[in-house]
Amino acid sequence: MPDEPTAEREPISRGAGARQRVLGAALRVLDEHGLAGFSMEAVARAAGASKATLYRHWPTAGALLVAAMDATFRPFPPPDTGHxxxxxxxxxxxxxxxxxxxxxxxxxxxxxxxAERDPTLAALHADLTRRRREPMVAALVRGKERGELPDRLDPELTTDLLTSPFFYRRFVAHQPVPAGLVDEVIAGVLGPEPPGPG
Amino acid sequence: MPDEPTAEREPISRGAGARQRVLGAALRVLDEHGLAGFSMEAVARAAGASKATLYRHWPTAGALLVAAMDATFRPFPPPDTGHxxxxxxxxxxxxxxxxxxxxxxxxxxxxxxxAERDPTLAALHADLTRRRREPMVAALVRGKERGELPDRLDPELTTDLLTSPFFYRRFVAHQPVPAGLVDEVIAGVLGPEPPGPG
Incomplete structure (x- = not known):
């Protein structure tokens, strides 16, 4: 929901600007120095803010990191193509x-x-992933409600099946994603497209 | 193929033992110090071998790393359950x-x-992944030959679809693998099991 432009919300808007600046600085620090160089102090320096300000918003460096990723790469807007x-x-x-x-x-x-060495970071990442999955799960639930998908289809498992091949290709197989792979994965998981009407 | 116990092969057997010792040391160094602490020198020290010996077998630290992973986690033996x-x-x-x-x-x-920062390592990892996939691809090809799978099924894509959910769950969603997930993934990708004969 966008901020309403009332006098009362004004200070929050200013706060939101500062928050964005810190989150941007956090991502720069991570990109330049890796996780080994990621600390509240390094981000505060990069953002031109005090460490106290950072701690007021984020209790740990891990929480700040997750917030930065979350703010920069928002969940995709829910699509509505009708099918x-x-x-x-x-x-x-x-x-x-x-x-x-x-x-x-x-x-x-x-x-x-x-995340292999830091269970807190793993839990934060798990939560971020869960939120990122929501539009896909919702699209599959709508598909079931419209009778486009079989009743037995599990939206959570199907979201795993649809999205994980792209992670795998990028991080494990180190292969590019060829044009057409999206359609092939959809056909592989949801079955071949049924013939259209008429 | 196991080494044949002939006099002529003897020195190779001794070489293989030394090779295993170096590969084991490489994994210990990686586990204890991470990639940042992984170098030919560190592995030579841990293995009680000279750097020259290491370089005779592996041209780079990346090649040694891949060889160590490869030797320790061999491709699974090809299954043969008959279906x-x-x-x-x-x-x-x-x-x-x-x-x-x-x-x-x-x-x-x-x-x-x-691999994000080192294209050589990414290429080595891609090759390792390709070899690890072979038993699954072969099982699917046999399934097609036996008429258990549709002709249109692509064994490479299907291997992606079958294996990637487990990587995803472990590294991205940070969720345990519940009992039954293997069967659910198989049903989700290959379709529900057809009724057996009789």
Whole structure:
């Protein structure tokens, strides 16, 4: 929900600007120095803010890191093409672009490694992932309600099946995503497209 | 193929023992000090070998690292249950155990992060992944030949779809693998099991 432009919200708007500046600085620190160089002190210096200000908003460096990733790479807007395969294709295509054209995958890779040694970071990352999945789960639930998908289909498992091949290709197989892979994955998981009406 | 115990092979056997010792030392160095502390010198010290010996076998630290992972976590033996769903279940179950009960995922996480900054390491990891996929691809090809799978099924894509949810769950969603997930993934990707004969 956008801030309402009332006098009462004004200070919050200013606060939101400062918050964005800190989050941007956090991502720069991470990109330049890796997780090893990520600390409240380094981010405060990069943002031109005091450590006390940072701690007022985020209790730990891990919480700040998750907030920075979350603010920069927001969940995709819920698609509404009117049919489930269109919605899924739109979400997966946006995800492929995110993996190909932004700093997101490099940050995610740093997270993956750090989470092995830091259970708090793993829990924060799990929560971030859960929120990022929501538009896909919602699209599949709508598809079931419209009778486009079988009743037995599990939206959570199907979200795993649809999205994980793109992570795998990027981080494990180190292969590019060829044009057409989104459609192939959808056909592989949801079955071949049924013939259209008329 | 096991070494034949002839006089002529003897020196190679001794060489293989030394090779295993170096590879074991490489994994210990990685586990204790992370990739940042992984160097030919550190591994030579841990193995009680000279750097020259290491360089005779592996041209770079990256090549040594891949060889160490490869020697420790060999591709699963090809299953032969007589039907494709049994073979796939056996391979995926072995993989779930590998992710749950061994140092493999921690090493893989370090790889994922390091590959973002080192294209040579990414290429080596891609090659390792390709070899690790072979038993699954072969099981699916056999399933097609036996008429258990549709002709249109792409064994490479299907291997992505079958294996990637387990990587995703471990490294991105940070969720345990519940009992039954292997069967659910197989049903989700290959379709519900057809009724058996009789």
């Amino acid at each position: 489930v395969r269109g919605d899924v294709a739109e979400l997966l295509t946006a995800f492929v672009t995110l993996l190909r054209d932004t700093p997101f995958p490099r940050l995610l890779a740093a997270f993956i490694d750090a | 494709v769903r049994g073979d796939v279940a056996e391979l995926l179950t072995a993989f779930v155990t590998l992710l749950r009960d061994t140092p493999f995922p921690r090493l893989l996480a370090a790889f994922i992060d390091a």
